[in-house]
Amino acid sequence: MQQTQNYIQANKQRFLDELFELIRIPSVSAAAEYKDNMLRAATFIEQQLQQAGADRTEICFTNHHPIVYAEKIIAPQLPTVLVYGHYDVQPADPIELWDSPPFEPIIKNGKIYARGACDDKGQMYMHIKAFEAMTATKELPCNVKFIIEGEEEIGSESLPYFIQQNAEKLKADVLLISDTNMIANDVPSITVGLRGITYVQVEVSGPNRDLHSGTYGGAVVNPINALCEMIAKLKDTDGRITIPGFYDKVVELSATERASMAEAPFDVATYKADLGVEALAGEKGYSVPELTSIRPTLDVNGIWGGYTGEGSKTVIPAKAYAKISMRLVPNQTSAEIAQQFTEHFKAIAPKGVQVKVDFHHGAEPIVTSVGSIAYKAAEMAMEKTFGKKPIPQRSGGSIPVVQLFNDMLGVNAVLMGFGLDSDAIHSPNENFGLFNYYKGIETIPYFYYYFAELSK
Numbered sequence: 392m393q394q395t396q397n398y399i400q401a402n403k404q405r406f407l408d409e410l411f412e413l414i415r416i417p418s419v420s421a422a423a424e425y426k427d428n429m430l431r432a433a434t435f436i437e438q439q440l441q442q443a444g445a446d447r448t449e450i451c452f453t454n455h456h457p458i459v460y461a462e463k464i465i466a467p468q469l470p471t472v473l474v475y476g477h478y479d480v481q482p483a484d485p486i487e488l489w490d491s492p493p494f495e496p497i498i499k500n501g502k503i504y505a506r507g508a509c510d511d512k513g514q515m516y517m518h519i520k521a522f523e524a525m526t527a528t529k530e531l532p533c534n535v536k537f538i539i540e541g542e543e544e545i546g547s548e549s550l551p552y553f554i555q556q557n558a559e560k561l562k563a564d565v566l567l568i569s570d571t572n573m574i575a576n577d578v579p580s581i582t583v584g585l586r587g588i589t590y591v592q593v594e595v596s597g598p599n600r601d602l603h604s605g606t607y608g609g610a611v612v613n614p615i616n617a618l619c620e621m622i623a624k625l626k627d628t629d630g631r632i633t634i635p636g637f638y639d640k641v642v643e644l645s646a647t648e649r650a651s652m653a654e655a656p657f658d659v660a661t662y663k664a665d666l667g668v669e670a671l672a673g674e675k676g677y678s679v680p681e682l683t684s685i686r687p688t689l690d691v692n693g694i695w696g697g698y699t700g701e702g703s704k705t706v707i708p709a710k711a712y713a714k715i716s717m718r719l720v721p722n723q724t725s726a727e728i729a730q731q732f733t734e735h736f737k738a739i740a741p742k743g744v745q746v747k748v749d750f751h752h753g754a755e756p757i758v759t760s761v762g763s764i765a766y767k768a769a770e771m772a773m774e775k776t777f778g779k780k781p782i783p784q785r786s787g788g789s790i791p792v793v794q795l796f797n798d799m800l801g802v803n804a805v806l807m808g809f810g811l812d813s814d815a816i817h818s819p820n821e822n823f824g825l826f827n828y829y830k831g832i833e834t835i836p837y838f839y840y841y842f843a844e845l846s847k
């Protein structure tokens with residue numbers, strides 16, 4: 392892999408310029424106004440994959456945003472690596488909190504600042520450049536397939552059908568993904584678990600029209616007050632979620648597993664100071680790393696209703712809304728939790744309001760194996776470039792594709808991410824270290840190398 396590494400060093404600046412070009416396309420999957428940019432981003436990626444050496448590329452249209460597929464098959468007896476990434480990004484709002492425009496990447500203090508810099512354009516593009524470096528130097532040791540989608544941030548809804556329709560084409564020996572974080576640049580880690588998610592929107596309706604809060608106030612149930620009371624009831628004073636049956640299927644970790652989790656470096660004081668908070672929340676009896684990875688959660692992600700404009704307006708609104716998500720752990724399932732939530736939320740509604748619950752999207756929790764050849768290859772690759780053996784670590788985020796490939800095609804994932812918790816993904820001033828971008832590009836070829844070697 393020496394030629395590959397030399398090639399990477401010689402092309403560093405171009406690798407960055409191209410990523411900047413991709414980042415400048417505002418491919419926000421959530422809002423319809425960005426539809427054209429989604430296709431532009433997909434087209435750019437397809438061209439880059441072609442130039443990087445793919446034999447076959449295509450843009451696959453779905454009911455929503457297109458999926459980019461590419462492959463280079465060098466020999467049928469060699470193992471096949473399927474790379475997954477996503478080109479869609481989260482909305483940039485609140486835009487006024489950015490120090491520089493979100494879709495005009497800049498470098499500050501050795502980091503790229505922009506929406507998508509880390510999640511997932513930066514991390515996905517590392518794979519295209521690693522692939523280019525291996526093909527250009529004729530050091531590619533595996534067959535490669537790429538699937539780069541545009542709906543990850545909104546729940547990957549087109550993926551199940553796409554996978555089902557393309558099962559043969561997507562056959563692979565491993566699903567390789569860089570869309571997660573490491574503990575620190577000097578504490579490399581590999582993600583071995585992801586939480587699932589159930590995302591719902593609720594609507595609480597009261598009177599048939601907005602009312603004057605003086606003439607009617609006091610007698611009529613205010614939907615916003617009702618919604619707040621209902622939300623408050625979803626957790627008890629110990630931080631446990633009160634939905635009946637919610638914890639029934641949760642797999643508890645053994646004392647040994649918890650002890651090994653506790654070995655990873657973590658400091659509560661630094662964590663609080665970084666966030667500017669004096670106290671933390673969560674279920675009693677669990678550490679912060681546990682609360683954010685192996686325990687389920689319930690959070691309100693947005694709440695609205697009534698008057699929120701300038702000044703004041705005395706009104707009892709007819710309706711109130713909230714977006715609520717629950718992070719799930721093995722063996723909870725998104726459909727069952729959605730069902731339990733809906734029943735319970737309706738049951739706790741006070742008389743005088745009506746409740747509607749709409750299911751937005753779901754993803755299933757997953758734990759990946761540390762005993763596989765693919766895990767071993769990732770471990771060896773990171774040890775090679777970081778000079779330290781990476782620690783297996785479960786993460787709190789969700790990536791729907793992981794469980795889909797596992798269940799539908801029996802292909803297991805390796806989550807070799809190079810981001811950091813401090814990269815502010817989904818937040819203003821998202822960033823990605825140049826160290827991380829280049830370290831990713833340098834490490835990926837070793838994964839291919841060791842994966843091919845260990846597969847022999």
Ligand code: BES
Nearest residue numbers: 543544545546570571572754786788789
């Ligand atoms: N890359 C993230 C997931 C992630 C981030 C995993 C950090 C581990 C560490 C991904 O793009 C994401 O944001 N996923 C959504 C999934 C959802 C919309 C189905 C999430 O976790 O909120």
Ligand code: MN
Nearest residue numbers: 510511543570
């Ligand atoms: Mn992502």
Ligand code: MN
Nearest residue numbers: 510544816817
């Ligand atoms: Mn994301």
